[in-house]
Amino acid sequence: MAKFNKKKSGELPAVSTASLPDIVFMLLFFFMTVTTMKDSTLLVENTLPNASEVKKLEKKDRVLYIYVGKPTREYQKVFGSEPKIQLNDKFASVSEVGDYILQERAKKPQELQNVLTTALKVDKEANMGLISDIKLELRKVNALKINYTTYEGDAFRNLQK
Amino acid sequence: MPRRGAPPEVNAGSMADIAFLLLIFFLVTTTIETDAGLDRMLPPMEPPDDQEVIIRQKNIFTVNINKNGQLLVEEELTDLKDLREKAIAFLDNGAAPQGSPEYCEYCKGARDPESSDNPEKAIISLKNDRETKYATYITVQNELVGAYNDLRNREAQRLYGRDFTEMEAQWLNPETPSSIRDDLKDKVKRIQDLFPQKLSEAETSTSN
Numbered sequence: 340m341a342k343f344n345k346k347k348s349g350e351l352p353a354v355s356t357a358s359l360p361d362i363v364f365m366l367l368f369f370f371m372t373v374t375t376m377k378d379s380t381l382l383v384e385n386t387l388p389n390a391s392e393v394k395k396l397e398k399k400d401r402v403l404y405i406y407v408g409k410p411t412r413e414y415q416k417v418f419g420s421e422p423k424i425q426l427n428d429k430f431a432s433v434s435e436v437g438d439y440i441l442q443e444r445a446k447k448p449q450e451l452q453n454v455l456t457t458a459l460k461v462d463k464e465a466n467m468g469l470i471s472d473i474k475l476e477l478r479k480v481n482a483l484k485i486n487y488t489t490y491e492g493d494a495f496r497n498l499q500k
Numbered sequence: 501m502p503r504r505g506a507p508p509e510v511n512a513g514s515m516a517d518i519a520f521l522l523l524i525f526f527l528v529t530t531t532i533e534t535d536a537g538l539d540r541m542l543p544p545m546e547p548p549d550d551q552e553v554i555i556r557q558k559n560i561f562t563v564n565i566n567k568n569g570q571l572l573v574e575e576e577l578t579d580l581k582d583l584r585e586k587a588i589a590f591l592d593n594g595a596a597p598q599g600s601p602e603y604c605e606y607c608k609g610a611r612d613p614e615s616s617d618n619p620e621k622a623i624i625s626l627k628n629d630r631e632t633k634y635a636t637y638i639t640v641q642n643e644l645v646g647a648y649n650d651l652r653n654r655e656a657q658r659l660y661g662r663d664f665t666e667m668e669a670q671w672l673n674p675e676t677p678s679s680i681r682d683d684l685k686d687k688v689k690r691i692q693d694l695f696p697q698k699l700s701e702a703e704t705s706t707s708n
Contacts, residue, residue, distance in 0.1 A: 356513060356516065357512060359515075359516040360512065360515040360516045360518075360519050363516055363519035363520055363523060364519050366523055367519060367522055367523040367526065370523065370526055370527060371526055388634065388635040388638040388639070389638075390537070390538055390638055390639075390641075390642040391642060391646065392538065392642050392645040392646045392649050392665075393536040393537055393538060394536065394537070394538070394539050394668070394669070394672065395534050395535075395536045395669065395672065395673075396534055396535045396536060396537060397534065397672055397673065397674055398674065399534075402535075456539075458535060458537065460535075461634050462634070463633070463634050463635035463638070464633065464634070464635070465633075465634040466630060466631050466632065466633065466634065467628050467629065467630060467631070467632040467633070467634060467637050468630030468631065470634060470637070471628075471630065474542055474701075477542060478542050478543070478544070478545045479545060481544070481545070482542075483541050483542040483543075483544060484539070484541060484542075485539075485540050485541075485542060486535075486537040486538065486539050486540070487537050487538045487540065487638060487641065488535045488536070488537035489536065489537045489538060489638060489642075490536075491536055494638065494639045494642040494643065494646075495580070495581070495639065497635035497636065497638060497639045498569070498580065498635070498636065498639060
C-alpha cells in the first residue's frame with residue numbers, strides 16, 4: 340500500500356516550455372517573410388501621379404499590372420530614355436500588350452476571367468500617346484476594365500514640377 | 501567565494517512572451533498595401549449595334565487637352581481649377597422642360613436650354629494630344645470623376661444622409677458583411693443611375 344500511496348502523491352512532471360520560444364519565433368519568422376509583397380522588380384521609373392477621387396483596388400488576384408515609364412538609369416544605356424512598357428519582368432513593345440493580357444487571363448481561374456482589371460501604373464512623365472496605344476491594344480483583347488493607379492493626394496500637385 | 505560552481509541559469513520562461521509580443525506586433529502592423537486609383541471602363545472595340553445614335557451638340561461637354569497641358573472646355577480656354585465647377589454645372593443643368601419625360605426633378609442647375617437636357621443624356625467627351633503629359637491627363641480625369649462624385653454625394657446625402665463615395669467604398673470592401681453589402685448595392689446602384697458616368701474618350705489627335 341505504501342508504495343501506491345507514494346506514487347499518487349507524486350506531482351505530474353511539468354511540461355518543458357523551453358522550446359516554446361523556438362516555436363513562436365518560427366511563427367514570427369514565417370509571418371515576417373510571408374507578408375512581404377511579391378512584386379515584380381521595376382525596370383522603369385514609376386512615380387505615379389496623385390489623385391483624390393481614388394477607389395481601392397481590392398482583390399489582388401483579379402488585377403493585371405502594366406508598368407510604363409522611363410527605363411531606370413542602369414537600363415537607359417541599352418533602352419534609351421523614352422518611356423517604355425514593362426510586362427512582368429521585362430520590357431515589351433505595344434504590340435505585345437494584347438498577348439500578355441490574353442496569356443495572363445488564361446492563367447486565372449475561369450470564374451475570374453471576366454472580372455479582371457488592368458492596372459496601369461504609369462509614370463507621370465510619360466506621354467499620352469503611348470497610353471493611348473496601350474488602351475487601343477486593351478480594347479482589342481476586350482480588357483475594358485482599367486484602373487489608372489495613382490497615389491492618394493491632391494491632383495493639382497501633378498502640375499508642379 | 502562568489503565564483504564557485506556553475507553560473508546561475510537565466511530564466512528563459514519569459515522568452516515566449518517576448519516572442520509573442522513581437523509576433524503580434526508584426527501581425528498587426530504588416531498591412532498588405534493595396535493600390536488605389538481611378539477606375540475607368542474603355543469603350544468596346546465595336547459598338548453593340550451599328551445604328552447611329554444621334555446626340556445633340558448641347559448634350560456633349562467637350563474637353564480638349566493640348567500638348568502643353570492647356571484645356572479647351574466647350575471651345576473656351578479654361579483653367580484646370582475651374583473644370584470641376586463647369587462639369588458640375590453641365591451635368592446638373594437639366595434643361596428638359598417640366599412635364600416632359602426627360603425632366604430631371606433632382607437637378608439643381610441653371611436649366612439653361614443651351615446646355616444638357618438631363619444627367620442621363622449628358623456626355624463628357626475627353627480628347628487629348630499624343631504629347632499630353634500623363635500627369636495632366638490624370639488631373640483632368642480626377643476632376644471629371646470628382647464632378648460626378650460631388651453630385652452623387654449630394655444626392656446620397658439627400659436620400660440616405662451619407663456620402664456616396666463612403667457608401668461605395670464600404671460596398672466594395674470585401675470585409676463588409678454580405679447583409680450590409682446587399683443593402684448598399686441597391687442604394688449605390690440607384691445613385692449611380694441618377695448621375696451615370698458617361699465619359700467618352702475620342703481617339704487621340706496627333707499634333708499639327
